[in-house]
Amino acid sequence: MKIKDLVVLFGVILIIVMLIIPLPPPILDVLIIFNISISLLIILVAMNTTDSLQFSIFPTLLLLITLFRLGLSVSTTRSILGNADAGNVIDTFGNFVIGGNAIVGFVVFIILVIIQFIVITKGAERVSEVGARFTLDAMPGKQMSIDADLNAGLISDSEAKQRREKIEKEADFYGSMDGASKFVKGDAIASIIIVAINMIVGLIIGMMQMGMDLNTAVITYTLLTVGDGLVSQIPALLISTATGIIVTKAASEGSLSGDITKQIFAYPKLLYVTAGTIFLLGVATPISKLLTFSMVGLLAFAGWQLQNVKARAPDLDQPLDDSEETPSDEMRSPENVVNLLQIDPIEFEFGYGLIPLADTNQGGDLLDRVVMIRRQMAIELGMIVPVIRIRDNIQLQANEYVIKIKGNEIAKGEVLLDHYMAMSPGFEDESIVGVETIEPAFGLAALWIGEDMKEKAEMSGYTVVDPPSVVSTHLTEIIKRHAHELLGRQETRQLIDHLKETYPVLVEETTPALLSIGDVQRVLTNLLKENVSIRNLPMIFETLADYGQLTKDMDLLTEYVRQSLSRQISTQVSTKNEPLYVVTLSGSVEKIVADSVQQTDHGPFLSMDQAHSQKILDSAVEETNRLSQMGQTPVLLCSPAVRMYVRQLLERYLPNVPVLSYNELEVDVEVQSVGVVNAE
Known part of the structure; x- marks a missing residue:
């Protein structure tokens, strides 16, 4: 066991010894001086800590010091009442400090007790209680902030763990301080009772057992009792003050003395105002002119000196580069406004009633679900979903939430936390009410x-x-539907860089030799727009490398990529060992679509008259609805030459209906046509 551990154990054993075994006055003198020294050390440490957790042992130390002081009071009381002698220190406090006047000493002692008990101890107890309650109430918000930063990628897992541990330690510290402050209050009460007992019992013992007359007994025991009270109350006052400092001092980067001098003397002109007030007080009242004018001169000189130091401060901190902006210029710099223009790719805002969804302390697992959603999207769509910003919004209804994509509201909903959502299987049960x-x-x-x-x-x-x-x-469905909006050039570059780690030759041949990042992004967004996963990037780049030399039309390149992903698309729309029910286009409709394609310098586009487009649209809606009523997922099948134009025609009205070409289905997929789109 280390020596420092033995010292602490010895100190606890010494407290027990003081409570049981009488100690000679010389040892009491040593213990009293030690009590004063350790109390002074504690208050100095409390003044120089920048964070309460830097002195986290204080609640436990407070209990040990209080117990030590009470044990010391028991020993000194035993010595005073038994021998009318408590050592040199108590005798010095009783005669030298209070001038040998028992009445004056008693009054000073009472004043110290009042200051400690009513002012400092009472205040420290209240602040500890409020600090503990506020710290516990703030824990859910702090935990949410940590989880949000972790989910946003602003901090690592280890940093999040450290922050959570700090929050837990703060809660434990203020909870302990709330309890420990009660011991300080009890110590003050015990000191008053001990002094009263020493005085009364001392008079009785002095006159009845030691043969003293009343005057001698009063002087002897009053001075000893008051001296004992002073040597116990002064350390107690220091400890109580340290308690107040610890629980009232906010965290800062400096010590208490540094913060006081920095903040109180931050306004030199106010020292002139104070000096003027004291000057008027000296002129208008009989107070000594020497005293008031000396103070006026001191305050005025301090104000002038601080003003000069403040005026020289910018020159001392001036950078060597004269072109660097000053703080005032920096505040006016447009860069500070530019930061406000940042738009989050995805935002999830909720009313105050839905806070338990995201608060882990209340059982909320929304943040964990968001992490799983991002992983699910990476597996299903092959893209990295940007950070989802989660925040509460007091402008929303209590149970309402809103999903935004790039600052625009895309969807909203309302949930009742104490309910469950029940969806019928196709028939209604009247006994189910809600x-x-x-x-x-x-x-x-x-x-x-x-x-x-x-x-x-x-x-x-x-x-x-x-x-x-x-x-x-x-939230998952919204991300799927708008995945193509979330994939920009920067995100595309990240995917390309990741692919380059394993397929460097393929990437170098494709980009930037054949296609730019913007071209690749256009193809990928076209795929995502129709809910086609881009996870198989090697296959996509193989196709782009093969056909990128033949055409620069990104829509046409997308068609080639889709055909190369035929196995993936077939698996996505069909079920193994079951036929794929589709709606096909009649030959006349395909001819109308093909004839409506016009070639321009900017690429081909569909230019169909309103009559034909409306008939085709009505027929497609009717056939797909009929297929849905049969319990089948509607799929529209057409020839490769017109697929992308048919999709352009129908995407606004049938956004969730897949439009496939024959080349996008594997040969082993059994296809059954259950409807035909006509233009008649």
């Missing part, structure tokens, strides 16, 4: 039901989901 609503992700009719109705709804075939699942599903 609040009618619409499932936000797919627009299905649903009910918000209570916990008591959940099991019954599940038995009736309803799909029952909790609020976090409703929100995460909605």
Whole structure:
């Protein structure tokens, strides 16, 4: 065991010894001086800490010092009452400090007790209580902030762990201080009682056992008692003050003395105002002119000196480069405004009633779900979803949330945290009652039901989901639908750099030799726009390298890429060992579409008259709706030559219906046509 550990153990044993075994006055003198010294050291350390956690041992130390002081009081009381002698230190405080006047000493002692008990101890106790409550109340918000920064990638896992540990330590510290401050209050009360006992019992012992007359007994025991009270109350006052400093001092980068001098003397002109006030006081009142005018001169000189130091400060800090902006210029610099123009790619805002969704202390797992959504999108779509900014918005309704893409509101919804969303299996059960609503992700009719109705709804075939699942599903679908908007040139560059690590030759041959990053981004966004995963980047780049020499039309290149991804697309739209039910285009419709394509310098585009386009659209809607009513996912099938133009024609009205060409289906996929789009 280390020596410092032995010292602490010896100190605890010494406290027990003082409570049981009488100690001679010389040892009491040493312990009293040690008590004063350690108390002074504690208050100096408290003044020079910049953060309360730097003195985290203070609550425990406070208890040990209080117990030590009470043990010392028991020993000195035993010595005073038993021998009318408590050592040189107490005798000095009783005679020299208070001038040998018992009444004066008693008054000074009472004043110290009042200051400590009513002012400092009471205040420190209240501040500790409020600090503990505020720290505990602020924990959920701090935890949310850490989780949001971690999810945003602003901090690492280790930094997040350190911050969480600091929050926990702060809560433990202020909770401990709240309890420890009660011991300080009890110590002050015990000191008053001990002094009263020493005085009363001392008079009785002095006159009845030691044969002293009343005057001698009063002088002897009053001086000893008051001296003992002073040597115990002065350290107690220092410890109580240190308690107040610890719990009231906000975290800063400097010590208490540095903060005081820096902040109080930050305004030199106010020293002139103070000097003027003291000058008027000296002129208008009988107070000594020498005293007041001396103070006026001191204040005026201090103000003048500080003003000169403040005026020279910019010159001392002036950079060698004269072209560098001054702080005032920096504030006016447009760069400070530019930071406000930053738009988050994805934002999820919610009302105050949905805070438990994101608060891990209340069981919320939204942040974990967001991480899983980003991983799911990387697997399904092959793209890195940007950071999803999660924040509360007091302008929203309590249970409302909004999803934004690049600053624009894309979708919104409302959830009831204490309910479950139940969606019927196709038939309604009248016994299932709840609040009618619409499932936000797919627009299905649903009910918000209570916990008591959940099991019954599940038995009736309803799909029952909790609020976090409703929100995460909605967010997932929104990201899928708008994935092409989230993939910019910068994100495309990241994907290319990642591919280059394993396929350097393929990347070097494709870009920038054949295609620019913008060209590649155009192809990838075309794929994402139709919900085609871009995870197979090697295959995509192989196709771009093959056909990039033949055409610079990115839409046509996209068609070639789609055909090379035929196995992936077939797997996406069909089920193994089951036929794929499709709606095909009649020969006349395909001819109308092909004849409506016009070639320009900027590439081909579809120019179809309103009559034909409306007929084709009406027929496509009718056939796909009929296929949906059969319980099948509608798929539109056409020839490769017109696929992209048909998609352009239908994407606004049938955005979720896949439009495929025959070349995009594998030969082993069984296709059954259940409808034909006509223009008649």
